[in-house]
Amino acid sequence: MAVQEAARHLDIPPSTLGRWIGESAADAPLVHGIPPAHRGAPSLPFVAIVESYVVRSLRELGLSMPKIREAATVVREEFDTPYGLATRRIATDGVDIFTEIQGGELVRVRDRQQPFREVIEDYLRYVHWDAGDQFPDRLRLRQYPDVAPVIIDPRFGWGSPVVEQNKVQIDAIVGMWRAGESLETVADEYDLTRDQVEAICQHAPAA
Secondary structure, three states: OOHHHHHHHHHOOHHHHHHHHHOEEEEEEEEOOOOOOOOOOOOOOHHHHHHHHHHHHHOOOOHHHHHHHHHHHHHHHOOOOHHHHHHHHHOHHHHHHHHHHHHOOOOOOOOOEEEEHHHHHHHHEEEEEOOOOOOOOOEOOOOOOOOOEEOOOOOOOHOOOEEEOOOOOOOOHHHHHHHHHOOHHHHHHOOOOHHHHHHHHHHHHOO
């Protein structure tokens, strides 16, 4: 996926995502980009999409970039992989590492009632791992409601976000609606309900 597209769907400023790709932790990029074949070509493999999501989640929880780099270094050295931010163990062992990095005790955030560890677990539940596989196979975009789950899965839609139910790219759905078609017409075209199409169009990022 191209940086601009990934930033749009993950709700990250492209300049911020570009900076994360340029930063390092444990002698590896914080987010693993690849050289694009040409301007605008894909430069983020799926593992980098997950890494970006994790870093964004940690930023939303209030961790500074130095703390995130420190945590990423500890995770990678502990798990012995440069892709520690995208391994299955980040959802278990890694949570404790982040909690320790935050200050050594359960820090209450946002509503002042939910412990830091539980908040991290809530973010990570949107990352899915197949049984026995150490790396994720899909990421659910949490801005979309349960009525219309949207995922990024490299096996479908050339890595662009798709509706989990039927694997239709959300850009196709939103594009048809923005072109003037009614919600009912779009729903009929893609075998979705009107409520699903409305939820997708309401939460999709601007083109």
